[in-house]
Amino acid sequence: MGPAVATLSPLQLEQEVVTIPDAGAIQDPDLLALDDEMRAFVRRYANTRSSARVRLLTLHSAVKGAGMLGMRYDPYADGSAREVFHLGAANCLSYAHLFVALAREAGLDARYQWVEVRPEWTRLGERVALRLHVNVVVRLPGGEEYMVDIDPLPSHDVADSRVISDADALALYHNNLAMEALAAGDLAEAWRREVRALQLSPDMGHLWVNLGAVYRTAGQYSPAEQSYFVALQLNERDRSAMNNLMVLYEREGRESDQAYWEERVVSYRETNPYYHAWLGDQAGEAGDWDGALEHYQRALELRGEDSRLLYAVGIIQYQRGDFVAATDFIGQAIDNATLKGEVEDYRLKLESIRQEALVTR
CATH class of the missing domain: 3.10.620.30 (C8orf32 fold)
Incomplete structure (x- = not known):
């Protein structure tokens, strides 16, 4: 258990106080046991x-x-x-x-x-x-x-x-139960399960974000804020933590703090390749394949080795009628892919494009 977990504030409810020992008392199932x-x-x-x-x-x-x-x-x-x-x-x-x-x-x-x-x-x-x-x-x-x-x-x-790891998978098991309890309004069980998950995997940032949601629902805004900041210490680009801070500060009326994190979200958005890929998808859905290519080229500038981005650019070039560029980018996607299934899918598409190119000559 990391030091941040060991010093968590108890959950303060009207009729009970839930503490770290309560979470530690939860028994872990043997998720991989066979009969x-x-x-x-x-x-x-x-x-x-x-x-x-x-x-x-x-x-x-x-x-x-x-x-x-x-x-x-x-x-x-x-x-x-x-x-x-x-x-x-x-x-x-x-x-x-x-x-x-x-x-x-x-x-x-x-x-x-x-x-x-x-x-x-x-x-x-x-x-x-x-x-x-x-x-x-x-x-x-x-x-x-x-x-x-x-x-x-x-x-x-x-x-x-x-x-x-297997321990991480066990933490995710407790996290799922925590979120089910939160949705059902059982804050005590949600807190116990989320803390148990963090005892197993304190470096999983989204667990801290979920714990913050439990605290926020209970009206404990300071521990919620601290949980979101732990998530950001683990990953300064955690947009979920940033967005939750914005929600928290809006609820508290802390306008300047809310504005600061809104600016951070916008800043990190612009350096996220998948944001630009999303813009490319929007353009493609509208039939603007030149616009889609422009957005995806920006995505590749940020993460040029991503096989899925490379494949998407290949498909965009295919839609633009540039078969040479399409085969080149899909070939790069094949070279960068690691999963057998992805490689096979890309090769099938590459062969299909090559056959179509021969017919249209």
């Missing part, structure tokens, strides 16, 4: 005598296949690997628990992966939604990586990804 039926499932569909690639593909098919486990997506289906295995439904995080557990039982190198979703913006450039997504990345002995997901995001919506 005999799950082990038999792995033996049936991912025999260790098969290659790692075959084990991965057959296991994934067996988990999602209608005639086998038939796992379906349910955004509200939280739980451990064992719980969702028998329920037959999972959200992105609980599916990750399930697949990591089964894949490791099959001898595969499976890890949790945090997927950063491209931010959404209003016309003023403010971030209006913070979407969190977790899936599984499996690395095969030859170095290939496969992403496994119950509800895959469109490649275009992904900004970045990184492997996270």
Whole structure:
């Protein structure tokens, strides 16, 4: 537990005070525990005598296949690997628990992966939604990586990804329960769960932002402000923390502080490649492909190695009728992509464009 967590202010409610020991008393479930039926499932569909690639593909098919486990997506289906295995439904995080557990039982190198979703913006450039997504990345002995997901995001919506630890995944489990409790008005449970999440992963900035939301709802504005500032210490570009500070200062009537953070949001927006990509998307939807290209070129100036941005520029050039530039940028996207599925998708599009170019000559 980091020092900032250890010194958190208690949650002050009308009829109770909730403290750090209350959060520490929460028992952590074994999210990856298997039972005999799950082990038999792995033996049936991912025999260790098969290659790692075959084990991965057959296991994934067996988990999602209608005639086998038939796992379906349910955004509200939280739980451990064992719980969702028998329920037959999972959200992105609980599916990750399930697949990591089964894949490791099959001898595969499976890890949790945090997927950063491209931010959404209003016309003023403010971030209006913070979407969190977790899936599984499996690395095969030859170095290939496969992403496994119950509800895959469109490649275009992904900004970045990184492997996270089992402890981080457990923290996200508590965070989900905290947000459910907050939505239900149970502030004591929301605070306990969020603090427990931070005890496990104190460097996850969005957990601090969520804790600040609990404090703010309880009317404890000073601890809320402190929580947002911890998030900003971890990531000075955390727009969610900035926006929450703006909301807090507006509620408190602190106009100068609110104006300061509004300026910061605008400043960081302009240096965010995905803001310029968003502007490009708006232009493309309006049929202005030259405008879309201009915005995406600015995005590439800020993050030129991003395979998804490179691919998007390739598609824009294709829409503009410049097949040479389209194939060049999609080729660069292939060179920069790391996930096998992305590479295959890009190659299919590249071949399609090349064939169309031959026909139109």
